[in-house]
Amino acid sequence: MIKNISNLGDAALYCDFGNEVNKEINTKVIRYFKSIKKDNIEGINNLTPSYNKLIVSFDLNKTSYKEIKKKVENLSININEDLLNKKIEIPVCVEEEFSLDIKRLEKKLKINSEKIYENFFDKNFFCYMTGFIAGMPFLGDLDVNLRAKRLETPRVKVPKGSIGITEQFANIYTFESPGGWNIIGNTPLNIFNSFKEVDPNLINPGDLVLFKRITKNQYQNYNE
Amino acid sequence: MNKNHFEIIRAGVNSTFQDKGRENFYHIGIPFSGAMDNRNYLIANKLVGNNLEFPVLEFAYQGPLLKYLGEKINIAITGDVSFKIKKGSTVIDGICYQTFTLENGDELDVISTNKSVYGYLAVGGEFDLKFQWLSCSTNTKANIGANNGKKLENNQKINLLKINQNLNYKKLNYINTRIENIRVIKGTNFDYFSDEGKKIFFEKEFTISKLTDRMGMRLEGPNIENIVDTNIKSEGLIKGVIQVPADGNPIIMLSDHGTIGGYPKIGVVISADYDKLVQLTPGSKVKFKEVELSSAETLFRLYDLETQNLISQI
Numbered sequence: 001m002i003k004n005i006s007n008l009g010d011a012a013l014y015c016d017f018g019n020e021v022n023k024e025i026n027t028k029v030i031r032y033f034k035s036i037k038k039d040n041i042e043g044i045n046n047l048t049p050s051y052n053k054l055i056v057s058f059d060l061n062k063t064s065y066k067e068i069k070k071k072v073e074n075l076s077i078n079i080n081e082d083l084l085n086k087k088i089e090i091p092v093c094v095e096e097e098f099s100l101d102i103k104r105l106e107k108k109l110k111i112n113s114e115k116i117y118e119n120f121f122d123k124n125f126f127c128y129m130t131g132f133i134a135g136m137p138f139l140g141d142l143d144v145n146l147r148a149k150r151l152e153t154p155r156v157k158v159p160k161g162s163i164g165i166t167e168q169f170a171n172i173y174t175f176e177s178p179g180g181w182n183i184i185g186n187t188p189l190n191i192f193n194s195f196k197e198v199d200p201n202l203i204n205p206g207d208l209v210l211f212k213r214i215t216k217n218q219y220q221n222y223n224e
Numbered sequence: 225m226n227k228n229h230f231e232i233i234r235a236g237v238n239s240t241f242q243d244k245g246r247e248n249f250y251h252i253g254i255p256f257s258g259a260m261d262n263r264n265y266l267i268a269n270k271l272v273g274n275n276l277e278f279p280v281l282e283f284a285y286q287g288p289l290l291k292y293l294g295e296k297i298n299i300a301i302t303g304d305v306s307f308k309i310k311k312g313s314t315v316i317d318g319i320c321y322q323t324f325t326l327e328n329g330d331e332l333d334v335i336s337t338n339k340s341v342y343g344y345l346a347v348g349g350e351f352d353l354k355f356q357w358l359s360c361s362t363n364t365k366a367n368i369g370a371n372n373g374k375k376l377e378n379n380q381k382i383n384l385l386k387i388n389q390n391l392n393y394k395k396l397n398y399i400n401t402r403i404e405n406i407r408v409i410k411g412t413n414f415d416y417f418s419d420e421g422k423k424i425f426f427e428k429e430f431t432i433s434k435l436t437d438r439m440g441m442r443l444e445g446p447n448i449e450n451i452v453d454t455n456i457k458s459e460g461l462i463k464g465v466i467q468v469p470a471d472g473n474p475i476i477m478l479s480d481h482g483t484i485g486g487y488p489k490i491g492v493v494i495s496a497d498y499d500k501l502v503q504l505t506p507g508s509k510v511k512f513k514e515v516e517l518s519s520a521e522t523l524f525r526l527y528d529l530e531t532q533n534l535i536s537q538i
Contacts, residue, residue, distance in 0.1 A: 007409065007517050008411070008412055008462060008465070008489070008492055009409050009462060009464055009465070009492030009493070009494065009495070009520075010409060010492075010494050010495050010517055010520040010521055010524060011495050012462045012492075014412050016412075019457075021457055033251065045247040045248065045256075046247060046248060046249070046250040046251070046256070046462075047248075047250065047251050048250040048251055048459075048460025048461070048483055048484065049251060049460070050457070050458055050459040050460055050484055051458065051459070052457065052459075053459040053460060054460070055250075055459070055460030055461075055462060057250065057462050060495050060521070060524050060528075061528065064521060065517060065521075129458075129484065130251060130252050130253055131250070131251065131252065131253035131460075131482075131483040131484045132253055132458070132483065132484050132485075133253055133365075133366065134252060134253040134254050134366045134368070135252055135253055174253075175366065192252075194356070194366070194367070194373075197357075200252070200357075201252045201253075204252070205251070
């Protein structure tokens with residue numbers, strides 16, 4: 001199922017699943033990721049699944065490219081196995097103070113904000129990958145009518161909890177951070193909890209996400 | 225209660241607690257972190273009689289000025305560092321790679337690193353630090369790790385949990401060497417660059433820019449031309465990866481790097497050269513030299529053997 005395995009430097013495997021970005025390929029990546037993680041292979045110290053690649057990093061003191069490559073090639077992956085993904089609802093408030101780019105999007109997409117939200121809320125999103133900043137999920141696929149480019153000049157500070165969209169994806173800013181995605185709302189839910197010993201992140205690759213619209217009152221009184 | 229502790233009179237530019245790094249969190253966006261220069265980290269711990277994987281204080285350029293209050297304790301500083309120890313009215317010039325014993329009221333002034341970036345302070349004993357996911361390593365961007373994920377600040381305190389009773393003097397004869405040639409393995413997107421661009425990468429000199437920190441090292445030099453799209457679909461990164469964005473200037477991912485990125489990877493610095501790479505100061509000139517995977521593996525074994533040898537001499 002992996003098209004090609006090569007080395008990324010001397011301490012990582014670069015597993016290439018193809019060049020397209022779609023759920024089918026990404027699901028393969030996630031299956032491998034979960035399988036390798038479960039197997040606890042000696043020497044592997046990190047796994048980074050993305051749209052269509054999987055990086056397997058290892059400790060050069062303990063193992064080598066050849067050894068890890070062989071182990072990954074010999075894995076038996078059940079392609080029909082369910083991903084056992086969680087279904088997660090994310091409450092989002094779209095009041096003016098949170099939907100920083102809605103006016104821009106109305107112009108760009110030539111549809112009104114209500115139509116934008118209608119096409120965004122209560123739709124199934126699939127988590128392709130998590131990362132860039134701690135816990136940030138990359139969710140797809142966005143309705144074709146909502147696809148827009150990034151901001152030409154990224155914001156220096158995107159508020160924590162912001163919901164951003166660009167091209168075929170939506171994301172959630174788990175921390176205040178620089179960023180160039182079009183911000184359409186904000187969630188009061190804590191997506192990344194660095195105080196948790198296990199599973200500090202709420203959304204993992206392969207999970208399903210549904211955005212639910214809430215009022216400002218619900219946002220302010222939100223209690224996890 | 226007279227708990228053994230340090231008072232931070234001056235925190236320094238970027239002083240953080242670091243250890244061997246944090247494994248198995250790339251997939252949720254948390255980098256490896258850990259001591260940038262692993263060899264100097266290990267040696268510092270060995271000098272003061274610690275477990276090699278204990279957290280130490282890493283500083284960059286200007287280090288901290290600390291006042292020590294408590295029972296006698298051994299300290300050691302590694303790297304290429306100027307420091308002084310004030311015992312009342314006596315001032316002792318510090319020497320790297322040997323132990324000094326601090327007594328109640330002594331001050332340790334880590335003035336600066338010399339022609340290098342990072343230095344390490346180990347104390348004989350254990351800092352009172354909170355571990356986060358099996359590591360104390362601090363990532364100040366995501367506020368993860370010891371000291372609430374923040375760098376040290378003026379006027380804060382560092383408490384000690386335990387002090388090694390053995391105050392034997394230890395010394396190692398070692399001088400850090402600098403490198404100018406960085407050895408790299410071709411990256412997975414090497415063919416995204418023009419023939420001219422590839423040639424430039426392996427033949428021309430690059431200068432390390434001021435925009436360099438624990439996340440990444442930016443380089444300036446002749447433009448490396450890209451012939452395929454400059455934005456690839458975001459994928460995983462590891463430390464040492466050299467990405468080239470549209471402006472043609474390479475960026476090397478360092479220990480606190482973002483876990484995924486979307487620029488083509490022209491090369492990856494070999495593991496054997498990482499400790500030396502991170503010590504290069506802004507303005508330094510470097511050249512990249514290509515090596516094959518098998519040589520990189522041999523070079524790492526040799527480098528590691530040398531490190532183990534140094535440790536066993538202490």
